[in-house]
Amino acid sequence: MVRLITHNMLACHVKNCTKDNFPLAFSEVELVIRPAPENLDFIQRFLPKLDWSALVDTARSLGDETLPEQMPEQWSEDQLKALHHVLMEMHVEEGNMTCRGCGHVYPISNGIPNMLLAEHEVGR
């Protein structure tokens, strides 16, 4: 499955596509919520790896409005729980991820994102 924690690490990698290539925009998604054991210590340690505004925009595009616009400097337990839910429990099983720069579509099927490119699209 593609959870939002994974989606936050994926950028379009078509040759010469460097503008608006992240984050990829979800469409036609089948979203499944699966409860996951909470490890708020992990969530907190993972913060430096996240692109916050990409995460907030993506969560909102999937109907979750719980994350604040700016990353909090001091986290409350409730805020960390909301972040845990967004990162670890929202699973996109089917759908598309589209590059806002070049329009390339990366399909997700059976929970596996297909990020392969055709030979002529590969940069290096």
Next chain:
Amino acid sequence: MSISLPTPHIAHLTEDDYEHIYEPAEDSFILLDALEIDAQLIRNEKPTMCVEIGSGSGIASTFLSQLIGPDSGLVLSIDINRYACEATQKTAQANQITLNPILCNLLGPLTERLQQSKIDILLFNPPYVPTDMLELTDTQELKDIGGAWAGGNDGMVITDVILDQLPELLSPTGKMYLVTVDQNKPLEIIERMQAKGLICKEIIKRRAGRELLSVLRISRTAY
């Protein structure tokens, strides 16, 4: 003090699966043994961003996830072979953990986000068998089981792509575990990595049939 970890369950994978994906063999197990040697070190550093390139059956990603604690780190499992992505998914389920298979070539779509020194643990059991270049390009193109071993000149063509990127990928405590055979000239790899300012050490070595296997640990800091 050494930590002993159970080998992941893979009995759900069948002969049919092994038509398309690499069946765990000595080179897979030496990677698990290397992780076991470093288990305490890895746990102490609490890695959060872990990546395996070429996850195949998913046995190494599963082992790593269990080592760090299934809810304590993100494990991204990449493979160029769709069957391998599906097998990795199944192996995760059979072992009651969560892995995140991604169908792509090497780090592809992850490069941009991970190259700002984000990777804490990188596993790579690469296609390391020396072959001619035609066999390498053909097998990578087919995206099936042959891509698991055909490695081109010195068996290093695919590995070199990642080694060249490594200084930008590893976090301050980041470590890569790389499976090699004798023909890959591990001593030359060690020198090359040191020239890039990284520490490279052979942490386990053994003969398996015709292959002299080892695992190199490449890191920013010495241990």
